[in-house]
Amino acid sequence: MEKLTYLSGFGNEFSTEDPRCPGALPVGQNNPQKCAYGLYAEQLSGSAFTAPRETNKRSWLYRIRPSVLHHPFKKTDRGLITHNWDDIPPNPNQMRWHPFDLPKGKKDFVQGLTTICGAGDPKGRHGVCIYVYTCNTSMAEDRCMYNSDGDFLIVPQQGPLLITTEFGRMKVDPNEICVIQQGMRFSVDVEGPSRGYVLEVFDGHFTLPCLGPIGANGLANPRDFLTPVAWFEDREVKQFTVISKYQGHLFSATQTHSPFDVVAWHGNYSPYKYNLSHFVTVNTVSVDHMDPSIFTVLTCQSTKPGVAIADFVIFPPRWGVADKTFRPPYYHRNCMSEFMGLIHGSYEAKEEGFRPGGATLHSMMTPHGPDADCFEKASNCDLKPQRVAEGTMAFMFESSLSMAVTKWASENKVDDTYFSCWQPLKKHFTGKRGDDEIGNTNNGDGPSKGKKKKTK
Helix, strand or coil: CCCCCEEECCCCCEEEECCCCCCCCCCCCCCCCCCHHHCEEEEEECCCCCCCHHHCCEEEEEECCCCCCCCCCEEECCCECCCCCCCCCCCCCCEEECCCCCCCCCCCCCCCEEEEEEEEEHHHCEEEEEEEEEECCCCCCCEEEEECCCEEEEEEEECCEEEEECCEEEEECCCEEEEECCCCCEEEEECCCEEEEEEEECCCCCECCCCHHHCCCCECCHHHEEEECCCCCCCEEEEEEEEEEECCEEEEEEEEECCCCEEEEEECCCCEEEEHHHCECCCCCCCCCCCHHHHEEEEEECCCCCCEEEEEEEECCEEECCCCCCCCCCCECCCCEEEEEEEECCECCECCCCCCCCEEEECCCCCECCCHHHHHHHHHCCCCCEEECCCCEEEEEEECCCCEECHHHHHCCECCCHHHHHCCCCCCCCCCCCCCCCCCCCCCCCCCCCCCCCCC
16 A cells, blocks of 8 residues: 555644645635535534633544434444443452464454453443454455544554544554544454554543653653544445444444545544654663653543543663662552553563563552562662663553453453462561662661672
8 A cells, every 4th residue: 555644743733635635625614605525514522612722622524425424323243342340250369361362263353352351431431441452354345433432542462453544544553552532433454363452541532641840852752643644535335334332332334435535624633643662761860660650651631630540651662770779660559450461572570471462450459560580680680771671562551440350351361370470579588687788778877878798
């Protein structure tokens, strides 16, 4: 296929028209009595009309036929998609899944969506849902989907995705992500067996995290987010199926034309993609392991200041230079739920067992941290500047909600031995300080001073 082009920026007011129809965008108004080329004007609202200007999301689409031109929706099989969090009793244990199997029979993106865990309810517009997708077949030329419940953040792990949307086309490779916001129709084509992860939020939309004292630049820079340019097809068919995810169920409607007939559009509500290798990492240059919030790419905030419905966090290749510090992630109990996946490579805190295409879940206040092997190595290594996570990309979906695991996820690909990675942790306490310790204890007589190593 031809090289795709994009518009640069996060949440920008974009204007774009397919070059085959110059002048398709109206000038000075949104809804003229007659649109150019005989098009229909249609607004897609991603927020309430009266939302504050800084959070108001909408786009105007100029299309060959309005999206209302379809037959009634009928309920259809939703496969392994569910928002029923009460199928099984809750499980507070640390959980790890082996890589999820690729399908043997033909399966497309929608058919391959499988709910792993989540919380909340789309009817109340509050909550999250985490899926894996496994597929090997493109959505047919005459099939698309949209999500009435919330936004999809898609993380390919194996195989690129060619995503056609009403706004244009995107190619999303592993180590890239994309966000398809609520209500946007899209279709996914694949080149072969494909696998990845999806984070769905019901409350609002993803935003860039506030940088605070970091300053004006760093982390995921706005200019690195890419939005597709307008592209359309004027294609009449015998039957095109539109799938709506609505209140956790799937419904299908048919029509006799392609919905990807938007000739031009403008606004600030659109799909976008981001290359994770462009993330600008910040970290300590003195001591201590910083909190993982410094690796946040996108966040969906709750009504409580600083508390996220969901954060998308990555652990990219970077330098580790902290002095007098246990450099891997610290042992932790958290008031948040932490779901982790691995795109490629090996995660520093657990080099064995946690594999690409698999996952872990550390539920609210459940202890977690480095395995025994990692602890011993990091406690005794020479603290020279070193590259961390070279050739690796792990990520985390973190939520302030207490997530429940589905029945399917509790019975499939579960690593029942996960707890054993911590069992070899030894007691090192002796009641006496060793000569080789570099401590920061304080006896109350002033600033602490670590003991120096004895020289031979």
